[in-house]
Amino acid sequence: MGHDVDNLLLLLSVVRHGSYAGAGASLGLSHTTVSRRIAAVEKSAGARLLVRAGGVWEPTELGREFIAAAEDIEHTLGSLTSGVGGQGGSVRGVVRALVPEGFGGLVIGEAMRRLGETHPLVRLEMINAARRARANLVGIDFEVVVGRPEVSRNEAFHLADYSLGLYAAPSYLETHQAITEPEQVQEHPLVYFVESMQDVPELTNPVRHLPRMRQSVGATSSMVHVELTRAGAGIGLLPCYMAERAGGLVRLFPDDLTFPVSYWVVSRPDLMRRPAVHAVLDAIRGTVDDMRDELIAAPQGA
Template identity: 75%
Template sequence: MAKGSMTWKGSAVRDVENLLLLLAVVRHGSYSGAAAAQGLSHTTVSRRMASLEANSGARLLVRSDRGWEPTELGREYLAAAEDIEVAPGSLSPSATGVGGAVRGVVRVLAPEAFGGVALGEAMRRLSRTHPGVRLEMINAARRARTNLVGIDFEVVVGRPEVSRNEAFHLADYSLGMYASRSYLRSHPAMREPDDLQDHPLLYFVESMQDVPELTDPLRHVPRMNQLVGATSSMVHVELTRADAGVGLLPCYVAERGGDLVRLFPERFTFPVSYWVVSRSDLLRRPAVRAVMEAIRASVGDMEGELAG
């Protein structure tokens, strides 16, 4: 057999199973992640990947700081596995279940606030229509990544610049300035917009935030000193509730509890947007399609709330 050939030894069923297992390893970035998702042991995954590479005559996976990534030949094998996965009657244990029900694990990287509110609502819907789909979230507000390793899609803040992946607009939302009612009672009254700048700001750690849409609002409040910086927008909300200062918060999160007061919205309203980044082959996965449909439905219902 020639090195790098797309033919291999063994039974057709086991060949297909190993291809789909290769797909799981790349999506999770690790043997252990693939093993957990497929209900196998780490040793079994390692052995079957070694067998697949031996039959291919070349390396299919290489280690990187992000986990296992496919080689050039490995990408060919992944394309074949993805075609198998989306085909009717696929043998993938993570694609369909009894009666064609959609099953599988979908991994998403998303900002924390969006993940907790919009994705939470999407999964509530999905639990009724596709109970066999499970969501795993990594939460961060960050730029789009070049390589989608171990995740199926990411929700990013601001329009991404991507060349190898697909990107599409998901929703618009607003940031606003908020304070708790008790904070407003215990501090000098803010009668004019400029009065706000004499108060401490609760927001992201600027040096650790590389999304322009999230750092640009700081130009509008140059006198505000950042009393507490945190990488979590949900922490910003709780700090604001705890009277630690004035929070620059996603409006759809800040206004959910009804206990925070929005300050000078005519002056301090900052429009931002959410985008989805993925690969076309990942978006064809039945489980991913099901999650995306649920997200779109949830975002549509939240349109007025997101706009702030």
């Protein structure tokens, strides 16, 4: 039985890392050993549990049932050991999340600093991307998404509002045609997400208000957008809290060209009841509460 449990947890690790090599490295196992043990689990199940998709291993429909069982085992083991050792009743465990990278760098960074003071045995692993909510939370405990998600089997709650604004580097403004009216912004190149790779409505809608702007540089990272704008590559459509913290940028027409956006959390009820997940989400809530004015970045006098 112990070997079966170990193999289930190994299956879960393969899904989380997307590869045999990643799972093996995290557990100190060779690629050959991981492959052999996964094959044994599939032989016992009488069917494939993993399929290769987009360069990573993902669970089949039956595989998702095995992953759910492995997560239950992991959560149970975590709760049994949460009070063991030299940390008294401190919460412990690994929490995995899918989070937009700008939010992950600034907000999650502060949240984890706070969490380290109260629950030092909680570890967070992040995948960073701004994307729609996923139907199946396989291999992650929660995700932070942009815009209100449409979910059926999972739960979602509003986390925070924030603003997108248009910014330019002083050097850019000094060397290009003067911008004295909001409409004139559209005569300049835009720095923003790659249009063909962005399907989040709250991130694509602002561009529709700027129909004449041609995109000079597209990137999948909002942090890269900030640095490209600071370098003078064009006018950046940026999260205001990131642009203001980066400094060295001029915000253009905040009374006319500010676009509201929102962050939401998606998870399963059973996952949110995990002590480690609950602790991480509490730390994130506390951080966004303290940063609320910075996130909204309302124009002066608004």
